[in-house]
Amino acid sequence: MxxxxxxxxxxxxxxxxxxxxxxxxxxxxxxxxxxxxxxxxxxxxxxxxxxxxxxxxxxxxxxxxxxxxxxxxxxLENLDIRTVAKKTLEELCSQTNEVVHLCIHENGEVVYIDKFESDQTIRMHSRIGKRTMMHSTGVGKVLLSGMTADEVRSIIKEKGMVAFTPNTITQENVLFDCLEKINKEGYTIDEIENEEGIRCIAAPIYDYSGKIIAAISISGPENRVTKERIQSELIDLILQTADIVSKKMGYLRD
Structure with a gap:
């Protein structure tokens, strides 16, 4: 040409x-x-x-x-997060051989908008289009961490803080401590808080304005997604992946 x-x-x-x-x-x-x-x-x-x-x-x-x-x-405003993130999240799924989710917030709930399955057998309640509560999931807490305190309290007031497992956070002050930690560390762990036997690590996706617009997670059974593996491998992988996708969405870190 x-x-x-x-x-x-x-x-x-x-x-x-x-x-x-x-x-x-x-x-x-x-x-x-x-x-x-x-x-x-x-x-x-x-x-x-x-x-x-x-x-x-x-x-x-x-x-x-x-x-x-x-x-x-x-x-930037018309970038489709699913299209932009797809290849990168497929690579993360392949690297970890665990389930990878892409989620957004809508009307006080987490919505799963994409899911990448691993080769290993695992039963999880998540599916594309499913909605779940924010306080009990890693992705939900990440999404909450980008909101104001008033916005978080409004969601808690409307949706409540139901306990799904013995580990679910059900106290407002504990949740706010968790959100503060997310903002410092850039990730959070769902310590078997939403589904029995399932542990996950989640991190935020930012847009060009620095706003959290989505969250990604690596999820698997607690015997595979161990605390040791999270520290030695998965924290670095999810932070690197979140950074790549955020940059593709136009985010420039200070």
Missing amino acids: ANVQSVNRSLSILEALAQSPKGIGLTELANKVNLAKSSAHRLLATLINKGYVVQNRETDEYLLGLKIIELSSAL
Whole structure:
């Protein structure tokens, strides 16, 4: 397929401007993109007209315009988390040979929107589309950790804190301590709190604005997903995976 020269040159200008956030003069810019000043000036005039570039009238230097932000924001807001995360979560499932979940929050509940099965036999209640409570699951607690205290209390008031196992958190202050720990460590463990015999580790997925938009988990029977294995292997794997997916969603860690 033939390249359109003017398009290539315009894109080169935009890329060069992205590398010079404080602005760049015409001569330096033309040199950077290997263009004559007259050619660079003509292309810049078109880009300014379309809002992709602005010129500082005091310094005559050029900068990226707000139209770039508009386009990138539209792209990021329309990213489908399932599509974006699918390959990475499949790899995590293959690496651990345990069940991997992708979940979101909706109306005070956890919703499982994707599930990747391991080769090992395991009976779990989770399935795509299933809803469950937030306080008793690793993914639910991760999602709660991104909310305000008032939002969390509102969910607790509406949904309650039912005990599904002897380990389920049923006290509000204990839950808030757990959420604080998640925000410090970046992950949490479901210590057989939602299903008997099932332990999991979960971590948050962030969008471009730094908001938690989803949670992922590695789940398995307690004899395979041991406390020792979590510490030696699974914490690193889930944090790395969550970071990869978050970056694909546009998140830039400080």
